[in-house]
Amino acid sequence: MWGYFKFEWVQFFTNKKNVAIYCLLLFAVIFYSLRVAPAYDPIEKVDVDEIEARYLTRATFLQDMAMKDLTGSHPSVFMAIDIFNYINPYDQKRLDALDRGDLSAYAEATSEWYDITNSFTYQNGSFFYNPSYYTYGSQYAEDNAFYAYFENAKRYEMFAKADYDLSIALFEQRTALQTLERLLNGPLPVILIGCALLLAIDIVTKDRRNPTILRGFPIADWKKLFVKGFVALLGGIVLFIPILIGIVIIGLQSGFGHFGIPVPYYTANVNWMQEGLLDVMSLGMFFTQCFLLLMMWFIVIITVVLLSSVVFRNELVNLAIGMLIIFGENFYFSRGVGFFWSVENYPTSYIQVGQIVSKIRNYYYMSDQLTVEFGITLLFTSTVIVVILMMVIALNSRFKMVK
Amino acid sequence: MIELQNITVEFAGKKVLNDISITFQQGEMIGLVAPNGTGKSTLMNVLMNYLKVNNGSLMFKDGLSYSSKSKEVKIHQFVSMMPDQSDLYNYLSGRDHLKMFATMWKSDKKLIDETIEALNMGHYVNKKTGTYSLGMRQRLCFAMQIVSNTEIMLMDEVMNGLDPNNVEVISHMLMKKKEEGKMIIIASHLLDNLEKYADRIFLFKEGKLVDADEIVATFSESILTTLRVKNMPEHVKQALLQRYPALSAQTLINGMTLISLGALNQEALSSITAFLVECNLPEFTFGNVTLNDLYAMYYHEII
Structure with a gap:
């Protein structure tokens, strides 16, 4: 044998x-x-420019709206103000954490950011996920993005509690x-x-x-x-x-x-x-x-x-x-x-x-x-x-x- | 021991082996002789159970037969068949092949080097078999079976492609194996060689195994029975028969005329010798019928 x-x-x-x-x-x-x-090139990457652009756009919008009389405005304006006021602090935290090089704080803020963003984006005709999810006419783009956001929220939640060294490569799953x-x-x-x-x-x-x-x-x-x-x-x-x-x-x-x-x-x-x-x-x-x-x-x-x-x-x-x-x-x-x-x-x-x-x-x-x-x-x-x-x-x- | 009982094998209604019953014993060298396609290889395949018989049974030592897969494995532990040289693995060396067979049959590894030396394979055995000549491959196949060291060895055309020296080397090795008590069954067209070493020789005729001794009663005896004359003209033959009416003559397809001498005395033999020399026929021998003669006589063919 x-x-x-x-x-x-x-x-x-x-x-x-x-x-x-x-x-x-x-x-x-x-x-x-x-x-x-x-x-x-992951869809969900650590992109300071993207976070900053989104943050500044929203902040500018909020500033503009603060100076206006919104009586009789479209309800979506009020909804945007509410959501932007709610989400922008998280983006602020993420940017600050990245500025400080505090990846643990970034992970914590990002985890929350994904949870919150997911909650108001999924099946909401006014908000959309990252455009990359919608490529090739994907019929299940929303579902895929919904799952990916949950996944990222969980991943970052665990990274925030990690007792090992964090890195951008780790966040973007490049290791x-x-x-x-x-x-x-x-x-x-x-x-x-x-x-x-x-x-x-x-x-x-x-x-x-x-x-x-x-x-x-x-x-x-x-x-x-x-x-x-x-x-x-x-x-x-x-x-x-x-x-x-x-x-x-x-x-x-x-x-x-x-x-x-x-x-x-x-x-x-x-x-x-x-x-x-x-x-x-x-x-x-x-x-x-x-x-x-x-x-x-x-x-x-x-x-x-x-x-x-x-x-x-x-x-x-x-x-x-x-x-x-x-x-x-x-x-x-x-x-x-x-x-x-x-x-x-x-x-x-x-x-x-x-x-x-x-x-x-x-x-x-x-x-x-x-x-x-x-x-x-x-x-x-x-x-x-x-x-x-x-x-x-x-x-x-x-x-x-x-x- | 192998006992064949009423073995019949048919292909497309033609009986290639027809009700063969015979027993082969250990320590025997059996020669099988027949033209191509008459059943030699079929018989060997039946002995190895590569081919199912239509009728009959086959029995080995201790009552073993091919009745189940496990018994087949047991039988193959002591029965082997020489591989065909075209089946060698061209990317493996000769030594690899020998190791393979020695390992499969769990034989003594020393046998590998002994066989290599005995068959003068030392200068090529470590090279890949893809580089071998036909004769080298044939010697390797023979060596593979020798290192398997089974009690029963079946060899189909073992001498193919071998020069006379190697035919002798292999023949001596076969004799040695026979002396060790092994049964060797050889199908060969080298009739002189087979005649020299085989204990019993069988010819195939219409699916039957016919003992050479049954065809010519004195075949295996060393007695003077026949005058063999090469290329004897018909008129000389007639003249000889007229002079010696007690003689009978038969001219074979290979040009050999066999003259049965009967009970002639020495004086008569001298007279016949003188007659042939007078007729300018110097190529003649006194002796017995050879296997080549028997083959030509039986099959009306020349090898």
């Missing part, structure tokens, strides 16, 4: 296709780290670990699972090129399949090495951050008006949960490829089935659909690993049922079913793994 493992291991890491996947991923990571990450967090909430899980699929795709079918060497090995077919699966899983874990290289590159430019950084997650709280919509976990916990869910996904994809390989014996079919699983969620995903369908029971609903851990996916689905624990249970159950099917085939005396 150990001999067969070593044999498969060597083959896996000398496979030109696999080496190409690692090289392409490394190239993409280095490009991202050197060119894309430094150019990151290496926060960049990874952002990527895990974005395309990275699908990229990694896709890479795992491509790595595993020929792990069984390649044997047909060397049949007379392999088919006489005194090892049971089911053991061969398990060893192949294990090697493919280790190969999947190796995908994290390029990611770690990227973290080092970004870390050297923008700082590494640390595992205690707060990561807000959605709580689907019915009393959100009073208690808020989000809670926080540490970045370390976020990564741990993401890693577990990703590992579970690797295992699912690899076992499905193994089963498909013994049934269809064709890499293209393996690819098609794998792609169907990875992109299957797109066939039914739409905002709020979780309110009507039990999407939490579909394993494919858990593909956006970071969004499952931060639970923003629950916000999108309008469901509070998608949890990491349930996702792992569901994926594990799926794996067990696939493995049982594979074993039934592999233990059949007429089955030949290598023909």
